[in-house]
Amino acid sequence: MPQEQSTLMVNLSCNGDDADLLAITGALALQMNAAVIGAAVYELATDVAVTVAGMGGLSSPQQLIDDEREHAEKRIAKAKAAFFEALNGKADPLEWRSKVTHASATDWLAKNARAADIVITHPFADGSYASMYRRANPGDLIMNLGRPELLLPRGLKSLDLSTVLVAWRDSRESRLAISSALPLLRLAGRVIVAEIVPPGAAPKAQSNVDDVCQWLRRKAIKAEGHVEIANATDAQEIAALIGSSACGLIVAGAYGHSRMREWTLGGVTHDLLLHPRCATLIAH
Numbered sequence: 552m553p554q555e556q557s558t559l560m561v562n563l564s565c566n567g568d569d570a571d572l573l574a575i576t577g578a579l580a581l582q583m584n585a586a587v588i589g590a591a592v593y594e595l596a597t598d599v600a601v602t603v604a605g606m607g608g609l610s611s612p613q614q615l616i617d618d619e620r621e622h623a624e625k626r627i628a629k630a631k632a633a634f635f636e637a638l639n640g641k642a643d644p645l646e647w648r649s650k651v652t653h654a655s656a657t658d659w660l661a662k663n664a665r666a667a668d669i670v671i672t673h674p675f676a677d678g679s680y681a682s683m684y685r686r687a688n689p690g691d692l693i694m695n696l697g698r699p700e701l702l703l704p705r706g707l708k709s710l711d712l713s714t715v716l717v718a719w720r721d722s723r724e725s726r727l728a729i730s731s732a733l734p735l736l737r738l739a740g741r742v743i744v745a746e747i748v749p750p751g752a753a754p755k756a757q758s759n760v761d762d763v764c765q766w767l768r769r770k771a772i773k774a775e776g777h778v779e780i781a782n783a784t785d786a787q788e789i790a791a792l793i794g795s796s797a798c799g800l801i802v803a804g805a806y807g808h809s810r811m812r813e814w815t816l817g818g819v820t821h822d823l824l825l826h827p828r829c830a831t832l833i834a835h
Contacts, residue, residue: 718745
């Protein structure tokens with residue numbers, strides 16, 4: 552029978568600041584014997600071009616659009632060259648996909664994620680949802696992806712899997728996240744499954760995390776369960792757990808609700824997506 556192979560998709564920003572992202576992707580591909588797809592999408596801001604022209608700009612709206620498209624294509628060409636230079640010899644096969652589009656960058660990336668097991672990306676550079684064009688929005692992306700998203704904080708030089716923290720909640724999202732994380736959990740030195748609960752809920756929560764740990768052990772993954780009594784917000788408690796466990800990766804479900812295709816994220820999900828304190832694998 553053919554040997555099973557995972558596929559990683561790395562989403563490049565086209566800003567020339569993806570060297571660390573590519574280095575971590577390459578190292579992970581070697582550990583997993585994975586195929587890698589490079590993906591870059593640039594969403595053209597035609598509304599900006601028309602507005603500038605209407606304010607007395609010297610260029611016509613079409614000229615501004617054409618100039619931006621040329622600029623985008625040059626950036627994507629540089630990203631493609633950087634992808635193959637960084638990943639050559641570290642993953643086989645390598646594949647490249649890119650698009651300059653007036654349509655949604657998020658939709659394009661989400662649809663192409665059908666070809667991958669995990670999508671690797673950075674959060675927005677400024678820690679916000681500003682600049683909705685030019686690249687996929689990580690909040691909307693995770694809610695539409697159907698695949699786990701591995702978020703790597705900018706400046707992170709390597710993915711430390713010596714300790715992995717699973718932020719557990721007895722929910723569909725947590726079950727999906729931990730199942731999606733199995734290829735990474737198999738590489739971990741230590742896996743902690745932790746649930747944060749109000750006073751009085753600890754016995755039931757301990758039973759829940761014990762079930763999860765037993766499930767992991769049957770997959771030859773060493774795991775230990777912890778229950779923490781909440782003394783602050785869930786986001787603050789998770790931040791404290793990240794610090795006390797010295798984990799290099801957190802695995803969590805993503806929570807939110809949609810109104811007219813605009814996602815409102817839960818507090819923990821929002822914090823993990825925009826301000827990741829370590830590498831974060833998140834799934835919805």
